[in-house]
Amino acid sequence: ASFGFREVPLAEKQTLVDDVFHKVASRYDIMNDVMSGGLHRLWKDAMVARLSPPRLGRRPYEVLDMAGGTGDIAFRIVEKSDRKAKVTVSDINASMLQVGRERAEKRGLSANLDFVEANAEELPFESNRFDAYTIAFGIRNVPRIDKALAEAFRVLRPGGRLLVLEFSAVDLPVLDRLYDAFSFNVIPLMGRVIAGDGEPYRYLVESIRAFPSQERFAGMIRDAGFARVDYTNFTGGIAALHSGWKI
Ligand code: SAM
Numbered sequence: 001a002s003f004g005f006r007e008v009p010l011a012e013k014q015t016l017v018d019d020v021f022h023k024v025a026s027r028y029d030i031m032n033d034v035m036s037g038g039l040h041r042l043w044k045d046a047m048v049a050r051l052s053p054p055r056l057g058r059r060p061y062e063v064l065d066m067a068g069g070t071g072d073i074a075f076r077i078v079e080k081s082d083r084k085a086k087v088t089v090s091d092i093n094a095s096m097l098q099v100g101r102e103r104a105e106k107r108g109l110s111a112n113l114d115f116v117e118a119n120a121e122e123l124p125f126e127s128n129r130f131d132a133y134t135i136a137f138g139i140r141n142v143p144r145i146d147k148a149l150a151e152a153f154r155v156l157r158p159g160g161r162l163l164v165l166e167f168s169a170v171d172l173p174v175l176d177r178l179y180d181a182f183s184f185n186v187i188p189l190m191g192r193v194i195a196g197d198g199e200p201y202r203y204l205v206e207s208i209r210a211f212p213s214q215e216r217f218a219g220m221i222r223d224a225g226f227a228r229v230d231y232t233n234f235t236g237g238i239a240a241l242h243s244g245w246k247i
Contacts, residue, residue, distance in 0.1 A: 013143040014119075018093060020200040021069075025095035027195050028070055029103075034194060035187055035201075043239045044072055044136060047165045050232075050241060051132055053081035060086040064130045064155060066120050066148075067091055067138020071100035071113070073165075077134070078112040088130075090116045090123075091138075120148040128157045136165040140211040149224035156246040162226055166217070167208040168233065168240035175236045183208070214240050 008016060024031065032040050053061050061081060065074045068089035077085050091097050097115045104110045118124050120135070120142045133152045142148045152162055170176040183205045191201030212220065214231050217240075221229045226244030233240050 010143045014092070016203065017141045017143075020203050021093045022095045023197065024195060024200050025070070025093070025099050028096065028099065029072075031191070031195060031201075035190060039235060039238070040072075040137075043165060043234050043241075044076060046232075046234060047134070047136060047163055047241055048073065048076040048080050050243065051077065051080075051134065051161070051163055053077050053085045053132070055082045055084050057084065060084060061131050062129065063087045063132045063134060064123075064125065065089050066123075066133060066135040066152070067141065069093070069096040069100060069138070071103050073134050073136045074100075074113055075104070075107060075109055078109050083109075083112055086112055086114070088114045088116055088125075090118045090120075092117065092119050120151065122147070123151045123155055125155045127154050130155050130160055131157060132161045132163065134163045134165075137167065139164055140166055140207050145220060146224065149221060149226075153225045153246055158246055160246045162221065162242075162244040162246070164217075164221070164242040165239060166211060166242070168211070168217075168237050169213045170237045171233065172236040175238075179238060214242075218242060 053063065061084060063077055063085055065087050068074050068091050071089055074087040074089045077087050089097065089100055094117055097117060101115055104113050121144050133156055139145055139148060156162065170179050187205055188198035188202045192198035214233065218229050218231055221242055221244045227247045229242065229244040231240050231242040
């Protein structure tokens with residue numbers, strides 16, 4: 001059976017997504033490593049390198065890491081800034097945030113982090129506040145992407161930067177076939193064997209297919225008001241990093 005995500009009404013999509021991440025929260029980090037063969041770490045490193053959070057400054061560099069889940073992006077930003085940045089890790093899912101809090105505690109990074117349960121479509125933050133808004137492998141889960149982008153634009157200060165890391169469209173001839181075979185067969189099987197349930201991982205694969213191409217997504221970011229929008233493909237387009245500025 002499949003979730004058939006493309007046919008799920010918008011109003012129900014969030015409930016399904018929330019079920020998936022409540023279910024996988026405790027195994028989320030291990031599954032990321034297993035299923036991407038560790039590649040997600042390189043993509044995340046590249047995202048934070050691109051952000052290059054400053055190590056100096058009169059006031060702390062403030063980042064909102066939306067759909068921040070278990071904290072991977074936020075931890076990297078704090079470390080890369082020599083603990084100068086303040087990162088708000090925000091996610092709609094309390095189970096994911098709880099794992100994030102525990103990991104932050106273990107790494108001694110809690111002083112630089114806030115954890116806030118919130119929906120990307122409707123942020124509980126004031127306008128013009130953040131220096132950067134990051135979202136990694138999160139935006140394809142949000143039912144109304146245009147609302148999330150509008151909120152990102154609102155909470156960024158003028159001069160602030162948006163960075164979106166997301167699975168994307170593979171643009172290499174052989175890799176695309178391999179990737180199809182891998183994602184439709186191997187990923188749900190690994191989910192069943194390792195996590196005891198293939199269904200959440202079938203959702204993962206379907207949500208990746210349903211997400212707009214690099215060019216279309218860049219257009220959506222421009223429509224939300226961002227300037228100087230561009231993107232970089234990682235690993236032949238398996239993932240892409242989109243960047244935009246609020247000016
Ligand atoms: N950013 C983390 C990372 O890269 O490891 C977590 C990514 S995880 C694949 C996707 C996250 O998006 C989940 O933690 C989920 O709860 C969150 N999410 C889904 N819908 C959301 C929404 N409407 N608002 C905020 N977060 C949402």
